[in-house]
Amino acid sequence: MKKYQKLLMAGAMAVSLLGTSFTAAASANVIENKAEQTVKQEVQKNDKYESxxxxxxxxxxxxxxxxxxxxxxxxxxxxxxxxxxxxxxxxxxxxxxxxxxxxxxxxxxxxxxxxxxxxxxxxxxxxxxxxxxxxxxxxxxxxxxxFGKAPLIRAENKDKYKTIEDINKPDVRIGVNPGGTNEKFVREHLKNANVTVVQNNLDIPGLVANGTYDVMITDTLEALIYAKADSRLYAALADNPFTKxxxxxxxxxxxxxxxxxxxxxxxxxxxxxxxxxxxxxxxx
Known part of the structure; x- marks a missing residue:
C-alpha cells in the first residue's frame, strides 16, 4: 500500500513538472510571438509611404x-x-x-x-x-x-577582327572596364586573349587608338560614338553584333x-x- 502511494505521488509530481514545462514553453512562445508582432507593428508604423x-x-x-x-x-x-x-x-x-x-x-x-x-x-x-x-x-x-556587344578597333584593322575566333587569341590585347557586362562578355567568350582591366572606361578608346590595346569590347552604341569622334577608330560589326x-x-x-x-x-x-x-x- 505504501509502495502504491509512493508511486502515485511520484506520478503526480511528474505530471506537475511536465505541466509546468508545457506552461513555460507556451509562455515563451507567447512572448516570442508578441515580440515579433511588436516588431512588425513598429515597421508598419514607421513605414510612412506606400511606395x-x-x-x-x-x-x-x-x-x-x-x-x-x-x-x-x-x-x-x-x-x-x-x-x-x-x-x-x-x-x-x-x-x-x-x-x-x-x-x-x-x-x-x-x-x-x-x-x-x-x-x-x-x-x-x-x-x-x-x-x-x-x-x-x-x-x-x-x-x-x-544594342549588342561588338569590338571597337583601329581603322587599319577593320578586316582583321570580324569574329570571336579572330579576337580570342593570346596575341590580341583587350582593354575592358571592370564590373559591368563588357567584362562579363570578355571573361566568358575571350578567355585566350590578353585581357587588361582599365579602371576608367573613358580611357580605353584612346588606348586602342594609340596602339596600347587592339580591341575594346563594348556596346555598339558606344563604339559608334567613339569611331565618329576619332578617325583612327572603327566600330566593327555595328550592324551584326555578337549579342543582342x-x-x-x-x-x-x-x-x-x-x-x-x-x-x-x-x-x-x-x-x-x-x-x-x-x-x-x-x-x-
Missing amino acids: RLDAIIERGYILIGTPGDYKPFTYLNPKTGQYEGYDIDAMKEFAKSLGVEARFVQTSWSTLMDDLLANKFDIAVGGVTRNTDRQKKAYLSQGYIQ SEKGYMIPRGDFIFASYLNLWMDEMKLQGKFDELYNKWIK
Missing part, C-alpha cells in the same frame, strides 16, 4: 545613380562638373514628370547594384543592360534602346507602384517621340 514614389514626391527630389563614364548615356564632364548624356536628359524629364528636382549621385559599374540596394539612390541609369542576373536582385524597366540586348533603368524590386509609374512614363516618352529626340541628339 518610394510617394517619398520622392514629398521630399522634392529624386536621387539618380550613374557612373558618368559611359558615352553617350552618361558622362561627367570634367570642365563643367556636370553630368550629360542620353540618360541624363531622360532622367531630367523623369524628374519633371514627378514635379521634383533631379539630383545625380556618383557610382561605378562594380558597385552599381550594391549602391542601389543600400538605398544610396532611387534609380540607376547610364546605359544599364537588361539581364536576368540583375533582375534577380533588382527591377529592370522595359527596354528603351537595342536592350538598355533599361534599374530600381529596387518589390515596389509595384514605382515600377508601374516608371514604365508608364517610358511609354509616354516613346509615344511623344522624346526618346527619338534623345537618340538624334546623342547618338545619330
Whole structure:
C-alpha cells in the first residue's frame, strides 16, 4: 500500500513538472510571438509611404545613380562638373514628370547594384543592360534602346577582327572596364586573349587608338560614338553584333507602384517621340 502511494505521488509530481514545462514553453512562445508582432507593428508604423514614389514626391527630389563614364548615356564632364548624356536628359524629364528636382549621385559599374540596394539612390541609369542576373536582385524597366556587344578597333584593322575566333587569341590585347557586362562578355567568350582591366572606361578608346590595346569590347552604341569622334577608330560589326540586348533603368524590386509609374512614363516618352529626340541628339 505504501509502495502504491509512493508511486502515485511520484506520478503526480511528474505530471506537475511536465505541466509546468508545457506552461513555460507556451509562455515563451507567447512572448516570442508578441515580440515579433511588436516588431512588425513598429515597421508598419514607421513605414510612412506606400511606395518610394510617394517619398520622392514629398521630399522634392529624386536621387539618380550613374557612373558618368559611359558615352553617350552618361558622362561627367570634367570642365563643367556636370553630368550629360542620353540618360541624363531622360532622367531630367523623369524628374519633371514627378514635379521634383533631379539630383545625380556618383557610382561605378562594380558597385552599381550594391549602391542601389543600400538605398544610396532611387534609380540607376547610364546605359544599364537588361539581364536576368540583375533582375534577380533588382527591377529592370522595359527596354528603351537595342544594342549588342561588338569590338571597337583601329581603322587599319577593320578586316582583321570580324569574329570571336579572330579576337580570342593570346596575341590580341583587350582593354575592358571592370564590373559591368563588357567584362562579363570578355571573361566568358575571350578567355585566350590578353585581357587588361582599365579602371576608367573613358580611357580605353584612346588606348586602342594609340596602339596600347587592339580591341575594346563594348556596346555598339558606344563604339559608334567613339569611331565618329576619332578617325583612327572603327566600330566593327555595328550592324551584326555578337549579342543582342536592350538598355533599361534599374530600381529596387518589390515596389509595384514605382515600377508601374516608371514604365508608364517610358511609354509616354516613346509615344511623344522624346526618346527619338534623345537618340538624334546623342547618338545619330
